[in-house]
Amino acid sequence: MSEDVTAAAQMAVQKVVQKVADGVTLSEADWARLTGSHDLIALGMAADTARRRRHDDRVTFVQVLEVPLDPRDPLDSDALEAPIPPPTGEVRVTGCPDSSAAAVAAVRTTVARAGAVPVTGFALADLEDVAGHDRSRLRDVLGALREAGLAQLGEVSAAGLTDPDGALAALRDSGVQAARVTLGVATGDAALTLIRQVASWDGVGDVCRCLAPLPRTGSSPPSTGYADLRQVALARLLVDNIDSIQVDWSRYGPKLAQVALTFGADDVDSVPVTGADDQGWRRSPGEEIRRNIVGAGFTAVPRDGRFEVMEDSAESHGHRTRQS
Amino acid sequence: MSVEAVAAKVRSGGRIDRAEALTLYADASTLLLGQLADAIRARKHPSGAVTYIIDRNVNYTNVCVARCAFCAFYRPVGSGEGYVLGFDELFRKIDETLAVGGVQLLLQGGHNPDLPLEWYEDLFRAVKAKYPDFKLHALSPPELLHLSRLSLQPVSVVVARLVRAGLDSVPGGGAEILVDRARRLLNCESKATADEWLSVMRTVHQAGLRSTATMMYGSVERVDERVEHLCRLRELQDETGGFTAFITWSYQPSNTELGGVEATGVEYLRMLALSRIVLDNFDNLQASWVTQGGKVGQLSLAYGANDMGSIMIEENVVRAAGAAYCMDEAEIVRNIEDAGFVPKRRTMAYDILGDPLFRERAIPRQTELAVARAAGDTSVPAELSRYPARSRPGKQQRDAVTES
Numbered sequence A: 001m002s003e004d005v006t007a008a009a010q011m012a013v014q015k016v017v018q019k020v021a022d023g024v025t026l027s028e029a030d031w032a033r034l035t036g037s038h039d040l041i042a043l044g045m046a047a048d049t050a051r052r053r054r055h056d057d058r059v060t061f062v063q064v065l066e067v068p069l070d071p072r073d074p075l076d077s078d079a080l081e082a083p084i085p086p087p088t089g090e091v092r093v094t095g096c097p098d099s100s101a102a103a104v105a106a107v108r109t110t111v112a113r114a115g116a117v118p119v120t121g122f123a124l125a126d127l128e129d130v131a132g133h134d135r136s137r138l139r140d141v142l143g144a145l146r147e148a149g150l151a152q153l154g155e156v157s158a159a160g161l162t163d164p165d166g167a168l169a170a171l172r173d174s175g176v177q178a179a180r181v182t183l184g185v186a187t188g189d190a191a192l193t194l195i196r197q198v199a200s201w202d203g204v205g206d207v208c209r210c211l212a213p214l215p216r217t218g219s220s221p222p223s224t225g226y227a228d229l230r231q232v233a234l235a236r237l238l239v240d241n242i243d244s245i246q247v248d249w250s251r252y253g254p255k256l257a258q259v260a261l262t263f264g265a266d267d268v269d270s271v272p273v274t275g276a277d278d279q280g281w282r283r284s285p286g287e288e289i290r291r292n293i294v295g296a297g298f299t300a301v302p303r304d305g306r307f308e309v310m311e312d313s314a315e316s317h318g319h320r321t322r323q324s
Numbered sequence B: 001m002s003v004e005a006v007a008a009k010v011r012s013g014g015r016i017d018r019a020e021a022l023t024l025y026a027d028a029s030t031l032l033l034g035q036l037a038d039a040i041r042a043r044k045h046p047s048g049a050v051t052y053i054i055d056r057n058v059n060y061t062n063v064c065v066a067r068c069a070f071c072a073f074y075r076p077v078g079s080g081e082g083y084v085l086g087f088d089e090l091f092r093k094i095d096e097t098l099a100v101g102g103v104q105l106l107l108q109g110g111h112n113p114d115l116p117l118e119w120y121e122d123l124f125r126a127v128k129a130k131y132p133d134f135k136l137h138a139l140s141p142p143e144l145l146h147l148s149r150l151s152l153q154p155v156s157v158v159v160a161r162l163v164r165a166g167l168d169s170v171p172g173g174g175a176e177i178l179v180d181r182a183r184r185l186l187n188c189e190s191k192a193t194a195d196e197w198l199s200v201m202r203t204v205h206q207a208g209l210r211s212t213a214t215m216m217y218g219s220v221e222r223v224d225e226r227v228e229h230l231c232r233l234r235e236l237q238d239e240t241g242g243f244t245a246f247i248t249w250s251y252q253p254s255n256t257e258l259g260g261v262e263a264t265g266v267e268y269l270r271m272l273a274l275s276r277i278v279l280d281n282f283d284n285l286q287a288s289w290v291t292q293g294g295k296v297g298q299l300s301l302a303y304g305a306n307d308m309g310s311i312m313i314e315e316n317v318v319r320a321a322g323a324a325y326c327m328d329e330a331e332i333v334r335n336i337e338d339a340g341f342v343p344k345r346r347t348m349a350y351d352i353l354g355d356p357l358f359r360e361r362a363i364p365r366q367t368e369l370a371v372a373r374a375a376g377d378t379s380v381p382a383e384l385s386r387y388p389a390r391s392r393p394g395k396q397q398r399d400a401v402t403e404s
Helices: A003-021 A028-036 A040-055 A077-081 A098-113 A122-128 A137-146 A164-174 A188-199 A227-238 A251-261 A285-295 B003-011 B016-027 B030-044 B087-099 B117-130 B141-152 B155-165 B182-186 B194-206 B221-241 B265-278 B289-303 B329-338 B380-387 B390-403
Strands: A058-068 A090-094 A119-123 A150-157 A180-181 A209-213 A244-248 A268-272 A301-302 B047-053 B053-060 B104-108 B135-138 B208-219 B243-250 B284-286 B307-310 B343-347 B352-354
Touching: A003 A188, A028 A268, A040 A227, A040 B030, A040 B289, A058 A285, A090 A098, A090 A150, A090 A244, A098 A119, A098 A122, A098 A137, A119 A122, A119 B380, A122 A137, A122 A150, A122 A164, A137 A150, A137 A164, A150 A164, A180 A301, A188 A227, A209 A268, A227 A244, A227 B289, A227 B329, A244 A251, A244 B243, A251 A268, A251 A285, A251 B265, A268 A285, A268 B284, A301 B135, B003 B016, B003 B030, B016 B030, B016 B221, B016 B265, B030 B265, B047 B329, B053 B087, B087 B104, B087 B117, B117 B135, B117 B141, B117 B155, B117 B380, B155 B194, B194 B208, B194 B221, B194 B243, B208 B221, B221 B243, B221 B265, B243 B265, B243 B289, B265 B284, B265 B289, B284 B307, B289 B307, B289 B329, B307 B329, B329 B343, B380 B390
Parallel strands: A058 A090, A058 A268, A058 A301, A090 A119, A119 A150, A150 A180, A180 A209, A209 A244, A244 A268, B047 B307, B047 B343, B053 B104, B104 B135, B208 B243, B243 B284
Antiparallel strands: B343 B352
């Protein structure tokens, strides 16, 4: 790689970055330059410009209490009996229901326990299975979950969706919003292909709040830091029809999730409710996420499972925002 | 001066002063810092090569009288968990290192009052007799100062004796923050003041040895003290040109007396980038994947680093403080190439040795770093009886070894 070639490639990427800053629609050649470039900083700058246009310096986060759903043991009894800790913004039912009735029962029980805290859960693909891949029955299942108190559907996986238009229509018809679109386990070119598919879905932003562009499970070999951040940045640049780009605190760890905020992400999912509280408030997940968001140059905004802003007590801990 | 003005100065190749460095750190965006640092990296290393070394990070003893508040590794004199590695144990570690293509030991340890200068000389001579081409990158400035105090010899004499015995180069450990206010708070001023650390390095460079330089940030220091640290290193480098590389890492708080929380990943990348910008007379900056993990370690290559450091094989100090990441040669090479760079093996002096070794011959994959000793191993090396101990527990231990 000669110095001249590198400089020329960087300049070409910079031109594309400028187009993004100017709000110009990118051509296929522009995308090829962006996706083929190893100039990660230029990509990050373009994505950061795009995210600031939408969200300024705000980063939302949600503290999630997970309640496991086991088809053979409808709800974990210990988890059911434990009180909901105060910082919880969302109670998430995790697992795959084996029937519509089981899903509805789990939501009803969890809602009764959660009180005012929004209850979310389930993947659309699992509910399609429960509904026998019948669009009308899927709409009924979704409606029943909404009636039972489900605040948001947990996940729409772009990777497993055979009929995106039908699925999105079922969501719309039933009045259920999905918290996020995911890409399943896709990385690299496969992930980029899915991101572009999502970008083409009409009206997806009306029923899905976020795109979570990083793989949902680990792979071997693991994805790299460059690959992860490139995927986050490209998601922000490519997907105009979904408002937020989301990273997952628990899946990717505080360090990568924090750096991703400077590459186009604006929402942090799955911040635990409890953690190292016995080591003082500075080690609690709520304080750590605020410290990380502010440390990345943004303003931390706690939200709940409906994406509504929660009252923040962080000011009493002396946080302040510096220029990012 | 505004951020834009300082950035323009950096882009034109100008040297920034303390105030300008502070302006950048306080007010520049993380991406701007990365862009400035990456441009300097590209200017200094236009071939796109990213280097690494295959060596082993060995701690010959964990017994230490310094008692630094940020250290989770040391054990006090007389502790049942204290150890000294025997010559044969070290030879075995060298054999294992050579088997995976290693070229040197990074040998550091506690300030053990029961290991006199002669022990080090004998060890180095024994290593060189058995492994003539193998390099010893050993004994950070506070260790050399400790040996000077123990032996009542000037540092220059200690260094000269160790060089005669086989010392090849000196690691930059023990610098922490080169400001005495912070060193007092860290309880590490007594092992070496800032001036003493720099003075030892000056002596090392004057003796013809090369060394690295380090900084541990994120404990008790202020940001202006980090900048002061960088500027003092830059001044010594102007004077001697003896530093081959700079490595910064964040304080690891687990299991330490000081406690606290670890600095964030973004703060690491900002600090690394600022280091690249301020240290305009350092050719090489290493990524600290061992403290930041593989992902942020790889991202370091976009924020000014041109070197992935060592594959380490063994690590004890950072692990004791809670970080336990592992990357073998294949994983380091995968990360370098994924970031668009060309991986090259190197020596401590940054001479290129060649392409990745695992592509030339089969090398077993390594999924976790080795430790100094197996848990529960309390053996005392027989050769220790040849050296006088200073501490009461040390004397008792020597007597027991002699009697057995």
